Amino acid sequence: MNYLIGIDIGTSATKTVLFDENCQVIASAAQEYDLYQPQNGWAEQNPADWADAVESTIKTVVEKAGVAKEDIKGIGLSGQMHGLVMLDADNSIIRPSIIWCDQRTAKECAEITEKVGAKRLIEITANPALTGFTASKILWVRNNEPENYKKCRHILLPKDYIRFCMTGDYATEVSDASGMQLLDVPKRNWSKEVLEKLDIDMALLPKVYESPEVTGTISEAFAQKTGLSTKTVVVGGAGDNAAAAVGTGIVVEGKAFTTIGTSGVVFAHTDNVKIDPKGRVHTFCCAVPGCWHVMGVTQAAGLSLKWFRDTLAEDYKQQAQKDNIDAYDLMNKAVEKVPLGSRKLLYLPYLMGERTPHLDPDCRGVFFGLSAIHTKADMIRAVMEGVSYSLKDCNSILQEMGVKVNEMMACGGGGKSPVWRQMLADMYGCAVKTIAAQEGPALGVAILAGVGAGIFNSVPEACERFIQTDKICQTNTENHAYYEKGHKLYKKLYIQLKECYQDLTQL
Numbered sequence: 086m087n088y089l090i091g092i093d094i095g096t097s098a099t100k101t102v103l104f105d106e107n108c109q110v111i112a113s114a115a116q117e118y119d120l121y122q123p124q125n126g127w128a129e130q131n132p133a134d135w136a137d138a139v140e141s142t143i144k145t146v147v148e149k150a151g152v153a154k155e156d157i158k159g160i161g162l163s164g165q166m167h168g169l170v171m172l173d174a175d176n177s178i179i180r181p182s183i184i185w186c187d188q189r190t191a192k193e194c195a196e197i198t199e200k201v202g203a204k205r206l207i208e209i210t211a212n213p214a215l216t217g218f219t220a221s222k223i224l225w226v227r228n229n230e231p232e233n234y235k236k237c238r239h240i241l242l243p244k245d246y247i248r249f250c251m252t253g254d255y256a257t258e259v260s261d262a263s264g265m266q267l268l269d270v271p272k273r274n275w276s277k278e279v280l281e282k283l284d285i286d287m288a289l290l291p292k293v294y295e296s297p298e299v300t301g302t303i304s305e306a307f308a309q310k311t312g313l314s315t316k317t318v319v320v321g322g323a324g325d326n327a328a329a330a331v332g333t334g335i336v337v338e339g340k341a342f343t344t345i346g347t348s349g350v351v352f353a354h355t356d357n358v359k360i361d362p363k364g365r366v367h368t369f370c371c372a373v374p375g376c377w378h379v380m381g382v383t384q385a386a387g388l389s390l391k392w393f394r395d396t397l398a399e400d401y402k403q404q405a406q407k408d409n410i411d412a413y414d415l416m417n418k419a420v421e422k423v424p425l426g427s428r429k430l431l432y433l434p435y436l437m438g439e440r441t442p443h444l445d446p447d448c449r450g451v452f453f454g455l456s457a458i459h460t461k462a463d464m465i466r467a468v469m470e471g472v473s474y475s476l477k478d479c480n481s482i483l484q485e486m487g488v489k490v491n492e493m494m495a496c497g498g499g500g501k502s503p504v505w506r507q508m509l510a511d512m513y514g515c516a517v518k519t520i521a522a523q524e525g526p527a528l529g530v531a532i533l534a535g536v537g538a539g540i541f542n543s544v545p546e547a548c549e550r551f552i553q554t555d556k557i558c559q560t561n562t563e564n565h566a567y568y569e570k571g572h573k574l575y576k577k578l579y580i581q582l583k584e585c586y587q588d589l590t591q592l
């Protein structure tokens with residue numbers, strides 16, 4: 086039997102899964118790490134924490150599975166997108182990674198737009214300049230930490246730094262590279278024009294592959310540390326959303342998914358490059374060679390619930406520990422008892438600014454309508470509803486762009502919650518399904534590894550064979566009508582507060 090490993094370097098944790106050649110889970114392991122917020126709106130992680138988590142979870146799955154290392158034919162890497170990892174001439178990490186949800190680079194976005202030109206930037210990179218993307222983070226380091234920029238010899242994305250640790254290769258692939266804002270997204274290669282206009286040396290960047298292509302093999306040193314074989318190939322892999330698309334079978338037009346991870350994403354596959362002229366959703370290359378996708382992003386989706394759990398729901402955490410269950414499951418149970426609309430309490434999930442639809446690094450979270458009758462359970466439901474309204478914003482833009490969505494899947498940590506999935510089905514006005522396999526991005530990149538290792542013929546063919554629909558939430562029409570009204574008020578709140586957010590930044 087052949088085996089494959091999928092690794093997902095998420096924002097909350099690294100999840101490593103060993104599959105057999107029928108995509109059945111043989112062993113899995115996860116390791117969490119911290120997110121640092123040195124200032125309001127900043128977000129950083131330590132690449133050494135990712136490397137440590139990857140090393141120890143690989144060791145665990147290889148030991149647990151007890152399979153011969155030579156039978157592990159391929160490894161796929163998936164990870165949080167956009168994070169900036171800078172290495173010096175000795176391949177040492179220069180500074181902590183500035184990650185996807187960091188909002189410090191508004192000035193650098195203006196600089197990019199001015200230097201490349203707004204129209205040209207969208208023509209080449211398929212997106213307007215955004216604080217989340219890597220290019221503005223590179224410029225921020227150059228503008229604010231010139232001594233660090235001077236030392237930099239290699240620029241890598243989070244999962245590609247891990248690839249370097251595993252194989253010694255400097256490589257990336259088209260789906261993740263799309264989120265750097267340095268790639269010619271229609272042509273699927275680095276843009277000489279953008280790099281020259283921004284004065285970034287192309288030699289700093291890794292080689293670009295398609296997602297299922299082999300980029301290298303496991304190094305002797307990494308094999309020694311983990312119990313892997315030096316014959317095991319590592320494929321390009323994908324950014325976490327493109328990887329989740331493969332893992333949920335979203336590899337043909339008409340299919341879409343909503344993921345509730347730390348961020349929230351509504352993602353639809355497209356056979357051609359489709360761009361929102363207002364730049365509210367991202368257009369990136371996808372993991373299927375020759376195809377693209379569009380996706381709207383809610384910055385603080387699962388992050389909102391995690392923030393609430395860690396900051397305001399210590400009692401839930403303690404009770405869960407006592408009952409030996411997950412605190413999120415306890416929160417889900419409490420939410421099921423709260424009526425629709427959280428007893429007239431609304432939550433705006435802008436804890437880390439917002440991308441879709443506002444593209445606003447200054448906005449922040451709000452509870453609106455708070456009254457003395459409200460309980461903690463009401464607030465938790467409001468958080469889930471607020472995140473879902475934001476995902477509805479993302480979905481509405483895809484509809485507005487004429488992107489076909491005949492089937493909607495749910496995945497990510499929040500996708501495990503039946504009450505949250507029902508909320509999405511009620512808000513979207515369409516059925517929301519889950520996939521029998523829960524491994525999302527890890528399964529997606531294991532499939533890519535299977536294609537690279539020659540075990541599967543193509544990504545769509547493997548998805549057709551292995552991805553099966555599981556549970557379905559149908560829309561409740563009464564609930565849909567209520568949420569349509571709620572969504573109008575939700576949207577109005579941002580418009581009313583827009584100026585106040587700027588005042589808050591200035592304060």
Ligand SMILES: Nc1ncnc2c1ncn2[C@@H]1O[C@H](COP(=O)(O)OP(=O)(O)O)[C@@H](O)[C@H]1O
Nearest residue numbers: 095096097346347387390391413497498499502
């Ligand atoms: N059982 C659950 N019910 C609701 N939400 C959950 C549950 N489990 C996890 N979550 C949410 O999912 C988030 C983590 O999702 P995950 O996909 O693992 O994130 P990431 O890939 O960003 O590390 C948590 O922050 C939490 O908000």
Ligand SMILES: O=C(CO)[C@@H](O)[C@H](O)COP(=O)(O)O
Nearest residue numbers: 095096165166185346347348
């Ligand atoms: O910035 C984006 C997509 O553009 C995020 O989706 C990151 O890729 C982080 O993902 P999670 O940790 O939430 O999975």
